[in-house]
Amino acid sequence: MSKKYHFNLEANWSGGRDGAGKISSGKLQAPISAPAELGGPGTGTNPEELLLGAASTCYLITLGIVLTNRKLPVEDITLASECILDGEGGLKFEKIIHRPTIILGKDATEEDIETAKKGAERAESACMISKTLEGNVEVTVEPTITIQS
Structure with a gap:
């Protein structure tokens, strides 16, 4: 029998495209609105930032x-x-690039640098959000590995 985990979110909204609202989920408490880039007021976070934030934090934690x-x-x-959105035929997430x-x-050795590069790629394929997006949104990784001077 698999173990199930539940996370909950509460939200409210007032208005149309120019409206505003808020979300609350555990430690996440945030105002929300449509982004200014898409004709909204841009006064709060938005689905685009939240999906990018979920993908980024999942990738970063997995990378660590x-x-x-x-x-x-x-x-x-x-x-x-x-993140890159495609606006043709309706808005759609096209690609997320992690750098x-x-x-x-x-x-650190040259072997460590190579291992870190492979680890950066592995983290993307192991990340739960990347797995969820697979087949719908392209997720790529462009790592930079340096040695502390």
Whole structure:
């Protein structure tokens, strides 16, 4: 028998495209609105940012786990992520690009750099959100690996 986990969210909304609302789920408390880029007021977060945030945080947490499991001398990990929407025929997520920067310790080897690159790719395929998006949204990884100076 599989174990099930439940997460809940409550939300309210007032108005149309120019309306606003709020969401509440555990530690997440945020105002919401349609983004200014899509004709909304841009006064709160929006579905585009939330999906990108879910994909990015899942990838980043998974990356940390993967690199730790590979026993790499990681000093720091940062992440810049981008989503691309296709507006033709109705709005649709087309692609998410994760650009992690992994800084390894001074004693890291070329083999460690290669292992970190492979780990960055592995984290994308192991990430729960990436698995959920598979077949609907392309998710790619463009890692940068450096050694601390």
